[in-house]
Amino acid sequence: MFKKLLLSLLLAGSFMLVACGENEEGTSSDDTDTDGLTIATSFSVLGDIISQIIGEHGTVDYIVPIGEEPHEYEPVPSDFQKVTDADVFYINGLDLEEWLEKIVSNVSDTDIVEVSDGVTPIPLVGDDEADPHAWLSPKNVMTYVDNIVEDLVERDPDGESIYRENAEAYKSELEELDAWIEEQVADIPEQQRVIIVSENAFKYFGEDYGFDTEGVWEINSHEEGTPQQVNRIIDIVEERELPAVFVETTVDKRYMETVSENTGVPIAGEVYTDAVGPEGSGAETYIGMMRENVNVFVEGLKN
Structure with a gap:
């Protein structure tokens, strides 16, 4: 309604x-050449x-x-x-x-x-x-x-x-x-190539660079964040013995904070999904945001 x-x-x-x-600003659009x-x-x-x-x-x-x-x-x-x-x-x-x-x-x-x-x-x-x-x-x-x-x-x-x-x-x-990403992710052990965020947004990235991906929910337009969904992610983190999880710059961080608190697994950093970063972030462009993402993934998952 x-x-x-x-x-x-x-x-x-x-x-x-x-x-x-x-x-x-109240100026006519016809006045702008x-x-x-x-x-x-x-x-x-x-x-x-x-x-x-x-x-x-x-x-x-x-x-x-x-x-x-x-x-x-x-x-x-x-x-x-x-x-x-x-x-x-x-x-x-x-x-x-x-x-x-x-x-x-x-x-x-x-x-x-x-x-x-x-x-x-x-x-x-x-x-x-x-x-x-x-x-x-x-x-x-x-x-x-x-x-x-x-x-x-x-x-x-x-x-x-x-x-x-x-x-x-x-x-x-x-x-x-693309070549740089392939080179960087080679440092992550295969069993630790799992990206977990609130919204399961990295499917295409995962398919192209050899990662499993999981999210509390599938897509933000279907966002729920129910206890059952959060518990499912907690189970995955514990079963896979993952070294890190991640949060997105455009999504409420409380869900992944709950996962981190209940598993003892740290949040390795923020990643960019639905927007580039602000000035000074290093992620002001598409290429910049992808480099920042990969650096965060590698740092969090290679240990």
Whole structure:
């Protein structure tokens, strides 16, 4: 009932903003001239990936603030203005932004493009729905890059050489990241290659780099954190004799703190899943956040 009421209010506010053609500062969107394309996307991880490709040949803005997670983010009217003013709205897909996508499609004619097209989905445990966290494997982000660059070229043929050059350079960095991850995780004994967090978000990473993954719950939009779920994780930690568990920057830490308290196994550190890190964190970019994640995993699990 609350979501239906919120949806009605958001739609009403969004229509008013679009009709007035004003941004948050109250200036007309027609008064802003920007070279190249204006891109909107759903969350900060995609914002960084797209920025690497578009470079200075356009602008990129994302909706979900750093520190929040996109599964159930409740947008405000100004978010819809960002999408309405954009040439395209890029989303992850795999049902990550399902609610947001439905609202946006009702208030804006901006094209919505899923950048995960072509990724082989991994299903959620006990559910036919796909796990959306494909970006947590650099191998999949290379597919994202291919999809983004082809769409950009179609929308802006004059920028083709820039987009393709930037995309190739970025894919080289992703290949280097992929090789670096393989090298780093080799230090972790095979029996200790288990990533346990609150949301079981590292399935794609685990499949590509040889880790089992577990979470208190499968996905934040299904978040429960019941005693039974927490106890299941406690049993896994004790049975596998794991040296560490982890917490996410965008998820309530109390559940993993309970696991740690009941097993005596330390929380080795924070990892980034649904957002890049703030300035000064070392995780301000997608590549930076993945390096930080791997460093935390290796430090926690190699002992």
